Amino acid sequence: MKIIEAMKKIKYLRKKVDxxxxxxxxxxxxxxxxxxxxxxxxxxxxxxxxWIQSAEDVIKEILSLRVAIQATNISTDCSIELGGKQxxxxxxxxxxxxxxxxxxxxxxxxxxxxxxxxxxxIAFKNMEGDEQVAALRFHYDPAQRDKMKDVYAExxxxxxxxxxxxxxxxxxx
Numbered sequence: 001m002k003i004i005e006a007m008k009k010i011k012y013l014r015k016k017v018d019x020x021x022x023x024x025x026x027x028x029x030x031x032x033x034x035x036x037x038x039x040x041x042x043x044x045x046x047x048x049x050x051w052i053q054s055a056e057d058v059i060k061e062i063l064s065l066r067v068a069i070q071a072t073n074i075s076t077d078c079s080i081e082l083g084g085k086q087x088x089x090x091x092x093x094x095x096x097x098x099x100x101x102x103x104x105x106x107x108x109x110x111x112x113x114x115x116x117x118x119x120x121x122i123a124f125k126n127m128e129g130d131e132q133v134a135a136l137r138f139h140y141d142p143a144q145r146d147k148m149k150d151v152y153a154e155x156x157x158x159x160x161x162x163x164x165x166x167x168x169x170x171x172x173x
Contacts, residue, residue: 001171001172002167002168002169002170002171002172003069003072003073003091003166003167003168003170003171003172004164004167004168006065006068006069006172007069007167009065010062010065010066013058013061013062013065014062016058017055017058017059017062020051020052020054020055020058021055023051024048024051024052024055027044027047027048027051028048030044065172068172068173069172070092071172071173072091072170072171072172072173073090073091073092073095074090074091074092075090075173076090076091076166076170076173077089077090077091078090078091078094078162078163078166079162080094080158080159080162081158082151082154082155082158083147083148083151091163091166091167091170094159094162094163095163097155097159098155098156098159098160098163102152102155102156102159103152103156105148105152105155106149106152106153109145109148109149109152110149112140112142112145114136114138117136119136120135120136121133121134121135121136122134122136
């Protein structure tokens with residue numbers, strides 16, 4: 001089974017558990033003057049027990065699939081071209097990059113700026129009272145900042161594309 005198939009199966013199984021839960025909720029109790037929808041009160045009780053068992057079995061299957069996906073994600077490498085370089089990480093690492101770490105990197109590079117200093121030159125008086133002009137200086141390379149901001153802005157969509165392909169062709173461990 002491929003990763004994508006397992007992910008889709010989990011989605012289907014979740015819906016199945018929700019359906020069973022609805023049936024359980026709707027049929028778990030009634031008034032003693034009513035006729036149970038599934039025969040006698042004993043048959044109704046047995047039906048509810050079967051739904052519970054079925055739901056628990058499905059939940060175990062979901063767990064099994066999730067663990068298999070995690071094991072596969074941890075052990076499977078995926079290469080993505082970022083900033084002109086091939087970068088190889090496990091699927092699990094790329095998922096974390098996609099979730100929030102690429103955005104954290106981007107925020108670091110976005111922090112490089114003028115700190116609210118809008119003017120390139122400002123006039124000031126030195127200790128002797130003479131007027132001088134101070135130039136704004138950067139303690140970073142603006143070209144590198146711009147390049148890195150672009151790399152980290154693009155990374156999530158590159159990860160999405162690479163993982164879509166990887167999930168479609170990779171067998172579960």
